[in-house]
Amino acid sequence: MRLAILGSTGSIGTQALEVIEHLDSDVFSITALAAGKNVALLSEQIQRWQPPVVSVAGPEEADRLSKLIDTSKTDIHHGESGLLTCATQSGADRVLNALVGAAGLSSTIASLEANIDVALANKESLVIGGQLVEDVLKRSGAKLLPVDSEHSALWQLLAPHQPEEVEKIIITASGGALRDWPLDQLNQATPQDVLKHPNWDMGARITVDSATLVNKAFEVIEAHWLFHLPFERIEAVVHPQSLVHGMVELCDGMVLAHIGMPDMKVPIQYALTAPLHQPMKTKRMNWIGQKLEFGSICNERYPAFLTILAAAGRGGAALAALNAADEVLISRFLKGEIPFTSIVSGLQEILNQYAPTELSLEAISNTDQWAREAAACLKPL
Numbered sequence: 547m548r549l550a551i552l553g554s555t556g557s558i559g560t561q562a563l564e565v566i567e568h569l570d571s572d573v574f575s576i577t578a579l580a581a582g583k584n585v586a587l588l589s590e591q592i593q594r595w596q597p598p599v600v601s602v603a604g605p606e607e608a609d610r611l612s613k614l615i616d617t618s619k620t621d622i623h624h625g626e627s628g629l630l631t632c633a634t635q636s637g638a639d640r641v642l643n644a645l646v647g648a649a650g651l652s653s654t655i656a657s658l659e660a661n662i663d664v665a666l667a668n669k670e671s672l673v674i675g676g677q678l679v680e681d682v683l684k685r686s687g688a689k690l691l692p693v694d695s696e697h698s699a700l701w702q703l704l705a706p707h708q709p710e711e712v713e714k715i716i717i718t719a720s721g722g723a724l725r726d727w728p729l730d731q732l733n734q735a736t737p738q739d740v741l742k743h744p745n746w747d748m749g750a751r752i753t754v755d756s757a758t759l760v761n762k763a764f765e766v767i768e769a770h771w772l773f774h775l776p777f778e779r780i781e782a783v784v785h786p787q788s789l790v791h792g793m794v795e796l797c798d799g800m801v802l803a804h805i806g807m808p809d810m811k812v813p814i815q816y817a818l819t820a821p822l823h824q825p826m827k828t829k830r831m832n833w834i835g836q837k838l839e840f841g842s843i844c845n846e847r848y849p850a851f852l853t854i855l856a857a858a859g860r861g862g863a864a865l866a867a868l869n870a871a872d873e874v875l876i877s878r879f880l881k882g883e884i885p886f887t888s889i890v891s892g893l894q895e896i897l898n899q900y901a902p903t904e905l906s907l908e909a910i911s912n913t914d915q916w917a918r919e920a921a922a923c924l925k926p927l
């Protein structure tokens with residue numbers, strides 16, 4: 547497999563390279579690596595994997611990188627056009643899109659347009675541009691392969707079944723770092739409190755999104771597009787142990803569950819080796835005495851879950867607005883500018899201010915910019 551990795555220095559990207567290191571390396575070659583500003587780590591990855599094409603955030607990073615690597619072997623690109631070059635011009639037959647945020651959408655669309663399969667870790671592609679991605683998939687021979695753990699689980703559970711056999715799918719949420727906090731203390735949670743995720747080791751934004759359940763609402767939307775199910779047949783439940791990653795309820799009441807220790811390397815590897823499971827050194831389940839608990843998503847603790855799904859109901863570029871606002875509000879929270887609870891109230895405020903638009907790449911980009919500016923000057927509530 548000739549693989550291009552977008553977001554190679556992030557949490558998913560680095561774990562993907564570890565996975566490939568342990569798989570048969572003759573089967574995989576890396577055609578391109580794209581990163582943002584972490585030039586030091588990217589140059590190490592280039593030395594190890596020798597990709598012919600790489601991309602970084604901008605000209606300054608490209609300049610710094612050119613002093614660290616052999617530029618006769620590796621072409622350096624930058625910016626959005628650099629990402630698209632890595633995705634579509636490097637000779638890849640699969641793109642692992644592990645970019646964070648709205649920036650991932652154009653790479654997903656361009657790869658599918660070029661008939662290149664996409665292993666999708668960038669959930670924003672489907673959250674903000676689901677209909678656009680769906681339109682491309684209809685005319686492309688390429689596939690989307692889910693990397694998100696819940697969707698990887700559902701994908702495997704659904705594979706042997708006909709659509710009419712499936713009554714609903716169930717996505718689990720850990721409940722995040724503040725799951726057991728008293729409600730009246732949530733506004734005092736510090737970045738350190740929120741970044742201590744109980745089960746998963748992930749990037750900063752997604753860890754905060756796990757505490758607000760924005761991440762879970764995004765995953766419901768992602769599942770809606772990946773598995774072509776209406777929202778009323780997708781349920782989300784809190785499951786503190788994060789051992790059941792997804793469930794499928796069949797039309798006879800039988801429920802299939804996908805269970806395993808939480809480790810992102812497992813779904814990353816499966817997105818590269820499907821339909822085969824390959825050997826992997828991971829922690830194994832210890833069943834004796836193991837509890838599996840499930841609870842409902844309480845709106846008082848997780849109001850953002852319904853705010854995001856309300857935005858999904860509004861359609862157009864509403865989710866692009868909330869996604870952009872979420873990014874800005876989280877970074878303001880991490881800098882200590884606003885309390886944790888203002889992330890959620892800020893999202894509701896941006897949804898109130900959002901003026902409906904039709905969905906297009908241009909509308910997404912304009913709405914993204916508007917929401918960023920609006921979220922940057924929201925007063926803490």
Ligand code: MG
Nearest residue numbers: 694695696765
């Ligand atoms: Mg997930």
